[in-house]
Amino acid sequence: GEKGKNARGHLIVVEGLDRSGKTTQCHMLCEDIGGLDKEFKYIKFPDRTTATGQMINAYLQGNAEQSDQAIHLLFSANRWEAVQGILNDLRAGHTVVVDRYAFSGTVYSAAKDNPSMSLEWCWNPDIGLPKPDLVLFLDISSEDAAKRGGYGEERYEKQEMQAKVRALFKHLFSRLNDLNVKTINAGLPLQEVADQIWQAYKNLDEAGPLTEDLQVLS
Ligand code: TMP
Numbered sequence: 001g002e003k004g005k006n007a008r009g010h011l012i013v014v015e016g017l018d019r020s021g022k023t024t025q026c027h028m029l030c031e032d033i034g035g036l037d038k039e040f041k042y043i044k045f046p047d048r049t050t051a052t053g054q055m056i057n058a059y060l061q062g063n064a065e066q067s068d069q070a071i072h073l074l075f076s077a078n079r080w081e082a083v084q085g086i087l088n089d090l091r092a093g094h095t096v097v098v099d100r101y102a103f104s105g106t107v108y109s110a111a112k113d114n115p116s117m118s119l120e121w122c123w124n125p126d127i128g129l130p131k132p133d134l135v136l137f138l139d140i141s142s143e144d145a146a147k148r149g150g151y152g153e154e155r156y157e158k159q160e161m162q163a164k165v166r167a168l169f170k171h172l173f174s175r176l177n178d179l180n181v182k183t184i185n186a187g188l189p190l191q192e193v194a195d196q197i198w199q200a201y202k203n204l205d206e207a208g209p210l211t212e213d214l215q216v217l218s
Helices: 022-035 051-060 068-080 083-091 102-110 119-126 142-147 159-175 190-206
Strands: 011-016 040-044 095-099 134-139 181-185
Touching (some): 011 022, 022 040, 022 134, 022 190, 040 083, 051 068, 068 102, 068 119, 083 095, 102 119, 102 159, 119 159, 134 190, 142 159, 181 190
Parallel strands (some): 011 095, 040 095
């Protein structure tokens, strides 16, 4: 359909465990969006290229230590520093596809069971970030994820941690009831997952141009 001059782009977030196929699916989605002659932008968090991203990368690879609180806030800062760019793209009418976001930020930190970091505490620094129009949660059991060639070497890539993360994702999404979350069984074959993601995207796109302002996470 014709896009109104003031229509903003959609903000679409893809979430899931390590090895759930998120990055592959993001690329397939972007390719299909581009195939419709629409402009898109792909963003992955953590963005390891920035100053905060380099600190996060060193932590994830075991080359630096950080307190649980400090690394949590670095992950959040790594999103906050990207906000203006995201808003500019959305206002230019581009679809922005985001690979991990505040939801990963909250549940991976909460999964550490640090008694001073409740789920609420973990969510707080991301309050005010642009709110996605659609969250695609690629759900896979930690057993099935582990079977996909095994986890890598990074911090958090352990089955016990992943099982906690999965439970916390479900808990968090059940609490954020004004959020548009679509859970997709990521244990299905790649193309079936891609088809379901595309259907969810089409539903959003066919609902018409977005003229209202973007909301924020609360
Ligand atoms: P990646 O494998 O998608 O690059 O993510 C790296 C790891 O960082 C992954 O185990 C998930 C974790 N993570 C957090 O702990 N907090 C965050 O805010 C984000 C975006 C990722």
